[in-house]
Amino acid sequence: VSGKRWTCLVNCWSPDTLGTEVDYHWDVTLPASYGYVAHRSQSKEIIVSFRGSTILMDWIQDFSFLPVSWPKSIEGSKVHNGFLFGYTAAADGIKKTLKELTAKYPDYKIVVTGHSLGGAIAAVATADLLISFPEWKSKMELYTYGEPRVGNPAFAHWLSSQNIPIFRVVNRGDMVPQVPTRWMNFEHHTQEVWYSGRSKDAQFCGGESLENDQCQNSLLPIQLSIINHLQYPGLSPSL
Template sequence: MVSRLVAIDYQQRFSTQAFIARDTKSEPDLIVVAFRGTDPFDADGWSTDVDISWFEIENVGKIHAGFMKALGLQKDRGWPKEIQRPTNSPPFAYYSIRQILKRILQDNDKAKFIVTGHSLGGSLAILFVAVLMLHEEEWLLERLDGVYTFGQPRVGDKKFGEFMEEKLRKYSVRYCRCVYCNDIVPRLPYDDKTLFFKHFGPSLFVDSFYNCKVTWQEENKNYFSLLWAIPKRVNAVWELIRSFILPIAKGPDYKETWFLRVIRVIGLVTPGLANHCAQDYVNATRLGSF
């Protein structure tokens, strides 16, 4: 496994974190690129999330500028296919990971890779692939097996979604967004007349009983209304109770930390916040069924 802290050109310091793991026991070899989500105590990460300004690429569309900066967007240069990085400057996420992938995949002509991430990490995962497509990195895209994100926020406008859907079909890349129950983050930034953020591709929706279904939009995609206030709070109460039941029913692997329990209590007031925790997505992956 390789763990790398990579820099943001706009901040000139290490911020974005990604992990690269290689499973040599699978046939063929499988490489996993995983982007880390927002650290709740990292101010730089939060500044990335709330930067909802647009970065527009001609013939591609408008994209969340904060996420693009975290991936390695260059000041005044945008996304050049190659960059000359001074030896004393920190690496940038997209360019560094692309270089590592090329080196690893050259060792095995049958190996494949997938890209994944939770929350902010999910946004970086799909945008990493978007920049590969922008640069027409066909050799890498033909080795890409899929993109799987968890609790991913919206990353671009309708035009960008259309660009991605066309390219995903062209390179036969599987893309799926996993959305757990009332998770608030996949409903952000708002899909309204002011911001125009849009999801694209299928979504695997998992409810609080771990029942799964494939949809093309989130359940109640913009659920910030009084109509959903009571159902969301009832569900938050059930999930707090379930946090004590699940370890008894399924075993100690499902025991929750005190920090997550505190988040669940806060979720009684702010439903959807607790549903974004990685633990629920891990449980959904292990217990979910159609």
């Protein structure tokens, strides 16, 4: 599909996505990893997009909570092994394609994004790209939706400190961002953007701490739901 306009019915007709050309895609069953690298001349963007979980094997990967030390350059950093393996399954092809596209389109920004499992892998990918290609830092952005916690506080602090646009969107009582739990020593990176459901406006949850207890963390466990995980605007339902 390299260099071809994508075809995905209604989602491809949006003014925000029209004209997107896919340059590389992958579909790996184990470890579960699905996505594409594309570019869009109208918005001058190179997009790295990771799909969410849709099958049982993905959820097995999601809930294998063993943390592993990564990356070596960040002292004390650990990440969820399933998310790391999901990224490394496609990393070589992603990096190769990005090097080609950044050479061809040097003024394009690089947008890394994903939903659910894909959001977690997107965070890992962003960390690796920042370390591997520091010259890209000024053009990188990260947007995730329904992202579970990816790593320990050392990883979360490092990613949050990189001074790039990072937006971790959370819908109402979506239960997925609450796993793995904080008592397992997992922590979210900033910045949470919470749609509480009380209004159509988003609440930007910053502050000195990584997780803001005035946002989704303020909900009781009984208020969490997998249904909210499937209701992000503009996203087709998937886990």
